[in-house]
Amino acid sequence: xxxSCLSLQESLGQQSFRFVSQEFRIRPxxxxxxxxxxxHRARMFQDMGLVPxxxxxxxxxxxxxxxxxxxxxxxxFGWLASEPNNPQKIIAGAGVIIRVVxxxxxxxxxxxxxxxxxxxGLIVNVFTEPEWRRRGxxxxxxxxxxxxxxEQSLDDLVLHASDDARALYEQLGFVLxxxxxxxx
Numbered sequence: 001x002x003x004s005c006l007s008l009q010e011s012l013g014q015q016s017f018r019f020v021s022q023e024f025r026i027r028p029x030x031x032x033x034x035x036x037x038x039x040h041r042a043r044m045f046q047d048m049g050l051v052p053x054x055x056x057x058x059x060x061x062x063x064x065x066x067x068x069x070x071x072x073x074x075x076x077f078g079w080l081a082s083e084p085n086n087p088q089k090i091i092a093g094a095g096v097i098i099r100v101v102x103x104x105x106x107x108x109x110x111x112x113x114x115x116x117x118x119x120x121g122l123i124v125n126v127f128t129e130p131e132w133r134r135r136g137x138x139x140x141x142x143x144x145x146x147x148x149x150x151e152q153s154l155d156d157l158v159l160h161a162s163d164d165a166r167a168l169y170e171q172l173g174f175v176l177x178x179x180x181x182x183x184x
Contacts, residue, residue: 024091024137026144029078031071036090037078038064040127047127048162070097078125079144081137092128094141096121096149096157106155116155121145123159138165142172 029037042060045051051059070076078095082088099120106116123145128137149157158177161169 023084023135024081024132024140025084025087026079026081026140027087029071029080029093029095031068033078033080033090033093034064034068034071036080037067037071037093037095037125040093041067041125044125044127077148079141081128081132081141091132092137092141094126094138094145095124096145097124098122098154104155117153119152119154120156120158121149121152121154123157126159126165139168139172142168146172 038060041063042051042056045059046053046056067076071078076095076097078093080090081092082090099122101118101120103116103118105113107113123142126138126141146157157174158179159169159174161174
């Protein structure tokens with residue numbers, strides 16, 4: 001789930017918005033947006049209770065380093081939402097990291113099995129500023145990601161859902177899988 005959709009643009013005035021409503025606009029992220037994406041990532045984990053205040057800045061700094069490299073290399077694709085009359089005020093965002101894995105069998109709803117190319121998208125950094133939540137922004141960002149992943153012919157889109165977001169992802173067609181994780 002992730003540079004053909006992203007282009008490096010020097011100023012905000014040159015950026016095109018893929019979606020505009022009366023409440024918000026959505027545009028592709030650029031390497032110039034790394035600070036806000038890092039902030040969203042740290043805030044997202046903080047809201048889930050996983051990053052205490054004393055680790056927030058350290059976590060954000062580490063995220064900035066990795067995200068800078070991933071945005072510049074085309075490994076990370078992101079979308080940002082802003083106020084309609086203030087494009088500099090970013091109110092939400094979401095992104096995708098492309099993972100290349102060995103091909104795998106995929107069973108479709110009709111029972112047919114096909115072999116994938118091994119290109120997966122991992123959805124990350126889905127975050128909306130608290131005062132903008134419950135207005136459909138995260139849903140619209142996710143719809144952008146889903147449409148983009150189809151354009152890119154990704155085999156699979158995966159994400160790790162917080163309890164608060166699970167219903168939204170299920171509404172969009174995501175299902176629980178059998179993925180497991182080794183705990184320390």
